[in-house]
Amino acid sequence: MRYADDAEPVITLTSGPVNAYPDVLRGLSRTVLYDYDPAFQIFYEMVVEKAQKAMRLSTKPVILHGEPVLGLEAAAASLISPDDTVLNLASGVYGKGFGYWAKRYSPNLLEIETAYNEAIDPQAVRDMLKKHPEISVVAVCHHDTPSGTINPIDEIGAIVADHGAFLIVDAVSSFGGMKTHPEDCQAAVYITGPNKCLGAPPGLTMAGVSDRAWAKMKANAAAPRASMLSILDWEKAWSRDEPFPFTPSVAEMNGLDVALDLYLREGPEAVWARHALTAKATRAGLRAMGLDLWAASEAIASPTTTAVRTPEGVDEAELRRQVRARYGVVFSSGRGETLGKLTRIGHMGPTAQPIYALAALAALGGALNAMGSRADVGAAVTAAMSVIDADA
Numbered sequence: 001m002r003y004a005d006d007a008e009p010v011i012t013l014t015s016g017p018v019n020a021y022p023d024v025l026r027g028l029s030r031t032v033l034y035d036y037d038p039a040f041q042i043f044y045e046m047v048v049e050k051a052q053k054a055m056r057l058s059t060k061p062v063i064l065h066g067e068p069v070l071g072l073e074a075a076a077a078s079l080i081s082p083d084d085t086v087l088n089l090a091s092g093v094y095g096k097g098f099g100y101w102a103k104r105y106s107p108n109l110l111e112i113e114t115a116y117n118e119a120i121d122p123q124a125v126r127d128m129l130k131k132h133p134e135i136s137v138v139a140v141c142h143h144d145t146p147s148g149t150i151n152p153i154d155e156i157g158a159i160v161a162d163h164g165a166f167l168i169v170d171a172v173s174s175f176g177g178m179k180t181h182p183e184d185c186q187a188a189v190y191i192t193g194p195n196k197c198l199g200a201p202p203g204l205t206m207a208g209v210s211d212r213a214w215a216k217m218k219a220n221a222a223a224p225r226a227s228m229l230s231i232l233d234w235e236k237a238w239s240r241d242e243p244f245p246f247t248p249s250v251a252e253m254n255g256l257d258v259a260l261d262l263y264l265r266e267g268p269e270a271v272w273a274r275h276a277l278t279a280k281a282t283r284a285g286l287r288a289m290g291l292d293l294w295a296a297s298e299a300i301a302s303p304t305t306t307a308v309r310t311p312e313g314v315d316e317a318e319l320r321r322q323v324r325a326r327y328g329v330v331f332s333s334g335r336g337e338t339l340g341k342l343t344r345i346g347h348m349g350p351t352a353q354p355i356y357a358l359a360a361l362a363a364l365g366g367a368l369n370a371m372g373s374r375a376d377v378g379a380a381v382t383a384a385m386s387v388i389d390a391d392a
């Protein structure tokens, strides 16, 4: 085999963590300032302002200093009180997983669960809220990454707002790669991070928190304080005039700063467009190769990850091993329920470039052929190219 396990792969086309932009890597090499140095405090405030601009927020976002799972767990701990009734919307592994956290903070959990290749139907949410007026918190995952499917969160957000409940959104793997912002979906708490579509390493959470959510967290006697799970501790940390509750991740802030600059400078619409085009070309190629998309319909297929169903008789782990060993390309597996059933090709940040669709298709098709399946790589590349060229 050409590419050994202990050597770096040539192209990482995963759905997170993703390759960082070279400029982000240079940013990470900046010196590590003392967190109480005024230069760092001024810098921190400036990064938060950039995040606010990128997230199109009217309030200051909160940076938490751990990868976005910290932010999701902190959202559950801080917002949900024991007398809340939570409606969890689960269309995949992450959505389902949030329910377990929610249950830790309130025993009252209702759930709408779909098949993991489908999306949540807003009408089902409307019906559930009507049937259960006591629902006070709703949680939804925007892009359930292990399925590569998108939920209609803006529509769901409007329904939840009408009901007067608080919406918690996991937008970790969609923000920065498609049009989504906390206020578009009227989120109470909106969690994202730098390590997916912004092309920076894992290590931080960016959270949008509405004024109403701040008030609820403050009134929640069970909300953690003096804890890494506390959102309240960090409320004022954005300001150069306030001390940090704990040491922030200085180096990660340097990386985030550059990632936000890149995103804002290129222009969000242009960034979203290259994510969408890369995914569209990949889907066209997969279909031309005779493979099935995991998503039940093209309309709910993610622009930041393409999940392809594992062909009958193929061992999915072996397929990814072949792809890496033969071509030096890395894809993501499924997770939990979707493990073994699909392979994920990420289009996030620096890998959201149409040319990577061709590399992904060639590597996948080549490995399938080597394993005795029949995959028409030529047809796949031609189909992907026609999508790319039609856009030029």
Ligand SMILES: *Cc1c(COP(=O)(O)O)cnc(C)c1O
Pocket (backbone or CB within 6 Å): 016, 017, 067, 068, 069, 094, 141, 143, 144, 145, 170, 171, 172, 173, 196
């Ligand atoms: C990546 C991701 C997270 C962060 O969690 P990890 O699994 O630890 O990377 C959370 N939610 C979604 C939807 C994600 O894609």
